[in-house]
Amino acid sequence: MTLPKFEYFAPESLDEAQQLLLDQGVGAHLLAGGTDLLVKMNHGLLKPASVIALKHIKELEAITYDPKEGLKIGATALLADVAAHADIRKHYPAIAAGAHETANVQIRNMGTVAGNLCNAAPSADNAPTLLAMDAEVEIKSATGERRLPLDQFFKGPGQNALASGEILTAIHVPAPGSGEGVSYQHISARGKVDISAVCVGVMVHMAENGCDDVRIFLGAVAPVPMRAAKAEALVRGKQLTEETIEAAGIAAMEESQPITDVRSSADYRKKMVAVLTRRALAEARDRALKR
Amino acid sequence: MKHPIELKINGDIYSLAVDPWRTLNEVLREDLHLTGTKLGCGSGDCGACTVLVDGRSVSSCLTLALEVQGKEIQTVEGLAPSGDTLHPIQEAFVEKGAIQCGFCTSGMEMSAAYLLSQNSSPTEQEIREGLSGHLCRCTGYIQIVDAISDAAQKMKQS
Numbered sequence: 001m002t003l004p005k006f007e008y009f010a011p012e013s014l015d016e017a018q019q020l021l022l023d024q025g026v027g028a029h030l031l032a033g034g035t036d037l038l039v040k041m042n043h044g045l046l047k048p049a050s051v052i053a054l055k056h057i058k059e060l061e062a063i064t065y066d067p068k069e070g071l072k073i074g075a076t077a078l079l080a081d082v083a084a085h086a087d088i089r090k091h092y093p094a095i096a097a098g099a100h101e102t103a104n105v106q107i108r109n110m111g112t113v114a115g116n117l118c119n120a121a122p123s124a125d126n127a128p129t130l131l132a133m134d135a136e137v138e139i140k141s142a143t144g145e146r147r148l149p150l151d152q153f154f155k156g157p158g159q160n161a162l163a164s165g166e167i168l169t170a171i172h173v174p175a176p177g178s179g180e181g182v183s184y185q186h187i188s189a190r191g192k193v194d195i196s197a198v199c200v201g202v203m204v205h206m207a208e209n210g211c212d213d214v215r216i217f218l219g220a221v222a223p224v225p226m227r228a229a230k231a232e233a234l235v236r237g238k239q240l241t242e243e244t245i246e247a248a249g250i251a252a253m254e255e256s257q258p259i260t261d262v263r264s265s266a267d268y269r270k271k272m273v274a275v276l277t278r279r280a281l282a283e284a285r286d287r288a289l290k291r
Numbered sequence: 292m293k294h295p296i297e298l299k300i301n302g303d304i305y306s307l308a309v310d311p312w313r314t315l316n317e318v319l320r321e322d323l324h325l326t327g328t329k330l331g332c333g334s335g336d337c338g339a340c341t342v343l344v345d346g347r348s349v350s351s352c353l354t355l356a357l358e359v360q361g362k363e364i365q366t367v368e369g370l371a372p373s374g375d376t377l378h379p380i381q382e383a384f385v386e387k388g389a390i391q392c393g394f395c396t397s398g399m400e401m402s403a404a405y406l407l408s409q410n411s412s413p414t415e416q417e418i419r420e421g422l423s424g425h426l427c428r429c430t431g432y433i434q435i436v437d438a439i440s441d442a443a444q445k446m447k448q449s
């Protein structure tokens with residue numbers, strides 16, 4: 001159970017971290033909570049030449065909310081702190097739910113939402129809701145900075161859009177508008193503790209003549225969290241009746257492309273996509289009507 | 292290359308030189324012989340290695356020792372107020388038969404301490420959620436849940 005050998009750096013500013021990342025090159029890996037990184041290193045899947053810790057950089061910890069600007073989750077904000085944050089619970093209940101239902105108490109006291117996204121597991125619990133809410137990631141390196149819509153961030157299992165030398169510094173989520181509702185639903189073997197077998201994030205916007213905007217994202221049923229475009233098309237422009245919701249669930253099931261693995265069979269995953277999409281649409285609709 | 296660090300554990304300060312790849316679990320058990328903290332899975336799944344860092348429960352098997360430099364670490368050795376008095380959580384574990392082989396116990400007790408620091412009268416459901424990161428191969432959990440709710444009562448009375 002001994003970790004492979006590496007050099008360790010604990011920069012206290014972002015500038016210092018960016019320079020280190022540049023100097024250390026491809027063998028350098030960033031460490032946030034380490035709940036993915038150390039597990040991979042323990043299992044011999046990863047042998048970093050150097051590890052650059054992010055948690056000592058004060059400017060990366062903050063969670064801020066502004067009714068106009070929306071929500072900003074810093075790279076080292078803990079899952080537990082996102083789940084418990086008063087503004088997130090009030091204005092972004094599905095984001096709070098996703099963070100709260102990631103892993104267990106100890107892992108939430110160590111792990112981060114940013115680490116969950118960067119790790120790019122197809123099952124990442126925090127991805128579907130943030131995708132549905134049109135989140136963007138803020139990315140910085142020694143040579144510049146950029147913002148990327150989250151739906152362009154995932155490139156494959158364990159693969160993200162960061163180039164060598166880049167750090168994800170924050171996640172930005174737009175302020176929820178009136179008439180908007182969001183829901184996160186997931187299912188896994190060991191209660192809610194385990195990695196999700198299927199997870200679904202839905203955002204709907206309800207106008208007088210029905211749903212005029214919708215985003216549905218499915219996790220753990222494709223190499224990256226996937227958009228259920230056919231299901232969305234069935235919902236857009238309609239009242240969200242039980243029939244419409246039922247049909248959307250079936251469409252999402254049909255367009256999902258799960259595999260069979262240790263966590264569940266492809267067949268079970270498909271059936272759960274229909275169920276969870278239905279539940280998420282209904283909850284998102286009910287929340288939208290209350291806003 | 293070893294890094295010099297100071298760790299504050301159960302109120303005592305230890306000055307050590309530690310290789311970057313060593314976990315807090317290894318340093319506690321192997322260097323400091325604080326073997327109350329166990330190592331089970333080494334991958335965050337079993338909870339046997341749970342300790343408190345700045346009052347929050349974490350898995351010491353997934354924490355680099357260098358990462359907790361300067362923080363307050365509490366292990367099961369620091370739970371009892373003195374050599375001959377047990378902490379109410381420990382008393383309750385003994386009284387309720389929540390300990391069989393004992394391997395999971397120190398981790399369970401640290402998570403119980405964290406839970407009760409956040410919520411002084413948890414419901415059964417909240418206790419179970421608080422223990423979601425722990426596995427016990429012996430007791431079947433019921434006695435452990437009972438012990439924690441009993442400890443909550445004891446701590447409120449005192």
Ligand SMILES: Cc1cc2nc3c(=O)[nH]c(=O)nc-3n(C[C@H](O)[C@H](O)[C@H](O)COP(=O)(O)OP(=O)(O)OC[C@H]3O[C@@H](n4cnc5c(N)ncnc54)[C@H](O)[C@@H]3O)c2cc1C
Nearest residue numbers: 030032033034035036037103111112115116118125168335
């Ligand atoms: C027991 C257990 C249960 C778990 N259960 C769940 C679960 O239910 N659902 C779930 O989705 N996940 C689960 N996980 C996985 C993990 O806990 C989460 O993915 C967590 O959010 C990772 O965050 P971290 O801060 O620990 O990431 P780290 O391990 O520190 O980093 C993960 C990866 O991202 C990179 N990285 C981290 N931060 C940045 C950054 N700011 N910029 C660029 N790259 C970065 C790292 O280099 C590394 O490759 C579980 C893990 C364990 C051990």
Ligand code: FES
Nearest residue numbers: 331332333338352
């Ligand atoms: S040994 Fe750390 S969680 Fe199992």
Ligand code: FES
Nearest residue numbers: 391395427428429
């Ligand atoms: S008492 Fe034996 S593992 Fe819990």
